[in-house]
Amino acid sequence: MTEQLSGDYDYVIVGGGTAGCVLANRLSEDPGNRVLLLEAGGNDRYHWVHIPVGYLYCIGNPRVDWMMKTAAEPGLNGRSLVYPRGKVLGGCTSINGMIYMRGQAADYDGWRQMGNTGWGWDDVLPYFRKSEDHHKGESELHGAGGEWKVTTQRLSWDILHAFQDAAKEFGYLPTEDFNSGSNEGSGFFEVNQNNGVRWNTTKAFLRPAMKRPNLRVLTHAMTDRLILDGKRVTGVAFRHKGRPVTVTARREVLLAAGAINSPKLLELSGIGQPDRLSALGITPVHDLPGVGENLQDHLQIRTVFKVSGTETLNEKANSLLGRLGIGLEYALSRSGPLSMAPSQFGLFTKSDPALATPDLEYHVQPLSTDRLGDPLHPFPAITVSVCNLRPDSVGDCHITQNSPDPQPDIRLNYLSADRDKLVAVAAIKQARQIMTADALKPYDPREFLPGPSIRSDADLLQEAGNIATTIFHPVGTCKMGNDPMAVVSPELKVHGLDGLRVIDASIMPRIVSGNTASPVIMIAEKAADMIRSSSG
Known part of the structure; x- marks a missing residue:
């Protein structure tokens, strides 16, 4: 029997990783919003998450890593690569290299020139600064007093x-x-640490927000699919510690599961390439050919x-x-x-x-x-x-079964x-x-x-x-734009559907010229502002 999670929520966030923690904080700032955050992994209370060199013991550790692998890569002489993804609150900021890097102004100006109004360098810089707590203090380029600590090694x-x-x-x-x-x-490199300890988005954004009565966080909550009523996404079906549950979102479902799992959940919900989905026994409900395409990596x-x-x-x-x-x-x-x-x-x-x-x-x-x-x-x-930094090689990421448990087929x-x-x-x-x-x-x-x-x-x-x-x-698998292969609009709304946005690295139309964690935080900051302005 499927249980209905008690209470109504305005926003359901799928994924408690880099972007999800930011969204949970910003949207629950308004006491009138009831917010639910679903994380398929566990909490981040594991000592190797917090000791910086512990990344060596987190990558390849099923406690905090989804243990994914790529398909055999012809360009790598047939090798398949280990492909770590954070299986923990904070997502990849709990297991990554902690490098604070934004990329180049030309990256974001390029996004704008591709038709993504509002995503140029001058547009996104305020969002980088908003959450920043830079060790040199506030300046024209850097912020101070924000949640995201940036320090020297x-x-x-x-x-x-x-x-x-x-x-x-x-x-x-x-x-x-x-x-x-x-x-x-x-x-x-400047790093996201605090006094020699890893600083992930759980510590920065989520844990302070969890004190608010209007935010609920569920770990070990594996999302199975999105629930649609016609062309509107109305909720989420998931398993909490193995028990099937459904929950309704009165305003929006926010997909922040990352460049690998966000397209996976869209496809499991019948959103993607109809022929591909039908072959897996999934009833297509919305034709969106760009889902899972445009995969890029460094x-x-x-x-x-x-x-x-x-x-x-x-x-x-x-x-x-x-x-x-x-x-x-x-x-x-x-x-x-x-x-x-x-x-x-x-x-x-x-x-x-x-x-x-x-x-x-x-x-x-x-x-x-x-x-x-x-x-x-x-x-x-x-x-x-x-x-x-700017590879021309592009891959894709697609499910191979009508089940949320296996990893997708990842081809770079x-x-x-x-x-x-x-x-x-x-x-x-x-x-x-x-x-x-x-x-x-x-x-x-x-x-x-x-x-x-x-x-x-x-x-x-x-x-x-x-x-x-x-x-x-990995980025790009739900790319932002207005061309036929774009999955989301510049407001990060999924084309052709109501009540659904994708907010994570998958929306990047082109990979940034640097490390990707802090750009994802910027994306979530900007998205939170767009969501709040549209709900007003």
């Missing part, structure tokens, strides 16, 4: 300072601020260089005495390696000097491993990862576009060039991956397919 590595000096030798100059609208240059190529005469995390973590020292430093001062984000140092450059803005992002790490989650190498080394089509192949080769060559700088000679860098014997462009591309991996930035 609490450790330093000589080899990373040397890498910055090396980059300067080739004209890649330091920048004071990656988030001014132009992220060109080098610097140490692929990073992890080059590794052995070094000497300097300390890296490899030696510390592989020694009992080193591990004890790391633990003691964190216990006493919330600093040191346990407080570190996956990447400390960043560099934004161009693969081709003719480009108007950087299309490469480096994540430089004082550590190395065969792949994330594996033991660190038994020798001192650094990882110089490079990703193509990495390195399928000719230009992406050229950029991959150029990225490896550029990383190699920086490592030849005089500033790094005292550390005797020796290439380990892809390996000094790999020289021709064809071999470099082949090896890129062997060592490249996702940097966990």
Whole structure:
């Protein structure tokens, strides 16, 4: 028997992740709104969520990760990639790299030029500033006193300072601020932490709002489908701890399940490509061909260089005495390696000097491993990862069964576009060039991956397919726009339906030139304003 959840709600938010926590806070600020937040995962009260280096123990951990995988990727020589997604309140902000990055002004101006009125850089900057609590205080570009803490990292590595000096030798100059609208240059990443502890959207937005009587939060609530009355979405059917439940939304259902699960729920509800849905035994109720299409992600190529005469995390973590020292430093001062984000140092450059803005992002790490989650190498080394910020390769994400439990079929089509192949080769060559700088000679860098014997462009591309991996930035599967493949309008309303918006990374028509967590917070902030103004 299906139970009706007690009471009526104005807004039902599906997904308690990056966007959902923001929406729950902003919409429940009005005591006249009754808000329900549904999260399929659990709470975030797990120690490795909060210790920054704990991302190593969260990714691949079924307690906090949905444990997804991509389909076999031809461009990666047939490899399937692990595809982490947060299975916890706070979503991916509970397991991600904590890097605060907005992207480039040109990204958002490009969205506006695609017909998305109100989404240019000047339009979105106030929403970045609104929730920001920047360590330098308020300025024209940054906010202070908001919920989203932005701070500096609490450790330093000589080899990373040397890498910055090396980059300067080739004209890649330091920048004071990656988030001014132009992220060109080098610097140490700012992070979403508070006194050496991860700062996720649960702490920032949700937990303070949970004190309000008009907000209810349910964890372990797996949404099965949306409920429609004709062309209006009126509620949600879900299972709470295995028990079937339905709930009604008097105003709107807000889908904030992320770039993988938002299209999944639309398709399970009969919204998408009719032929695809009919083949799975799902009755099509609304023809929307763009659902699940336009999937984009950042692929990073992890080059590794052995070094000497300097300390890296490899030696510390592989020694009992080193591990004890790391633990003691964190216990006493919330600093040191346990407080570190996956990447400390960043560099934004161009693969081709003719480009108007950087299309490469480096994540430089004082550590190395065969792949994330594996033991660190038994020798001192650094990882110089490079990703193509604006890939032309586009994939898709679709359900394969009429069931909410299996993950969708995730196909990124990495390195399928000719230009992406050229950029991959150029990225490896550029990383190699920086490592030849005089500033790094005292550390005797020796290439380990892809390996000094790999020289021709064809071999470099082949090896890129062997060592490249996702940097966990899926977007675009419910893209915003007014063209035939758009899923939502610039107000984030699903085309052709009433009572339903999608508010998460899936609405990006084009991936931003940087990390994606804080842009999703901005999207939720802007959406909350649009919702409030339309309900008035």
